[in-house]
Amino acid sequence: SYELTQPLSVSVALGQTAKITCGGKNIGSKNVHWYQQKPGQAPVLAIYRDSNRPSGIPERFSGSNSGNTATLTISRAQGGDEADYYCQVWDSSTAGVAFGGGTKLTVL
């Protein structure tokens, strides 16, 4: 199965920039999607197809994908951005969905 690796946690100072990585073999050739999940809530799409923002997601959220790493970047981090973030791809070799293990973002 296709493995995606995320850091367990990322901390960022209020107003600074947080970067959450998602590593996978040649992930740059895949469409990567990111989800934000707050405690007790269903996940919400944060970034789709590497770098696109759904309506309702602040411009502070951006994404990139190249080589073996996809990155979710949150600029000017706010307390409301504290959440778990998951990357996701479709793995054609197994005809299944792969998730990263999730990253807990803490805004200090």
Add this chain to the structure above:
Amino acid sequence: EVQLVESGGGLVQPGGSLRLSCAASGSTFTDHYMDWVRQAPGKGLEWVGRSRNKANSYSTEFAASVKGRFTISRDDSKNSLYLQMNSLKTEDTAVYYCASTKTDFDFWDYWGQGTLVTVSS
């Protein structure tokens, strides 16, 4: 916009069966691929399986952890998706979400609120 509402969760003994439902409203259900995703308590998201749309023969895919035990079906006339879970194990304990997408490579743009399944004696 699509609204998804799961139901059918509850407490079941190991080895037992349970059927979850997901009712959809607000958009053209028949065009969508529909997935089940679960989350064990305190753990990350885990994909369970997918039902493609009518145009793709309602074909299904499953995670290795549930293949042979879970089946997915849908009734487009009722805008409903189902997850039949057999031979349940304690490790199947989780909140089960249904979510919709448009292709294999695409994202889930709509999610339900989830339904809790607890497998315990």
